[in-house]
Amino acid sequence: MAPQNSAVRPEADLDLADQLGHELVRFMRLITKAKSQVAKHGPDGIERAAYAILFCLVHEGPQRTSKLAESLHSEISTISRQSSSLVQHGLVERQADPEDGRACLLAPTAEGLRVFDENRKHRARWLAEVLGDWSQEERETLNELLARLNTGIEKNNPSLSDTAGTAQAKGASNA
Template identity: 40%
Template sequence: MTDDHTSGPLPDEITLGRIETEVALLMRFGEATRRATGTAEHRVLDRAAYVILRHLDTAGPQNVSALAATLNLDGSTVTRQVSAMQRDGLIARTPDPADGRGTVISPTAAGLQRMAAVQAARTRLYGEILAAWDEGDRDTLAELLRRLNEALNSRNRSRSTR
């Protein structure tokens, strides 16, 4: 969009366009890096299982509905993922103390061990990638990514309640 006094994009539009490009590249290069990384540690869990286990490790046991809402996913998608994870021994289902008809999902020791291996491998990888960055720049990047994820999550939550 332009205004009547300029012949090109407004500065904010240019910046937002740069952000869009960089986020698209981040997703592409992140996936390419994940696939190209030779260590088995990166592949002991698929992305969905890793995200679910990370969340359960932080938030504690949850039912599928709460997990789906938190991860902004359809309940049937989470149910399929959780079923596969249960078959692989990564999570356990136990009766929901708040609702005896339901179950809660919690990580098993094996699930947490695999999650920790992937997390450690990813942390080492980012340490290598960002080795030339000073600590302040790494800290700024971490904070800005946290804020971006928070804003994305907030937007997704507000749209799903409409």
């Protein structure tokens, strides 16, 4: 089925999308609350936010600070401060960039990989508890649909110009 222009979507589609939006906002609030109930700093003294850097490095490989800032939608100064903490704690190391010897790449160390794996296992245990009364089929379906939703969001990243165009189209159709 070919994607439709958002200005001509049936009202039922928009109602379902609005319900999904509500549940996603609720989900984000609950995740934020759960994260805030965990100490701001981990047991090793590292800011919890710095683990996002480690996550990117483990999953996407060594990167420059600027690419990490772009990936994490953060300021380079914030990424620099957090990555310095990760380096001081031995979780990340600086390596020469093979494409430009003047620049450096950040990469996880063996200890960084161990700490990442420990955090991943902790998250998996928590999620298994949350989904403990779901059937295997429901959990598999959730994973499939969430992956599909994430892919759709990645492919259809909204921009201000898209929003303005949609609003203009709606205004024209209501006139």
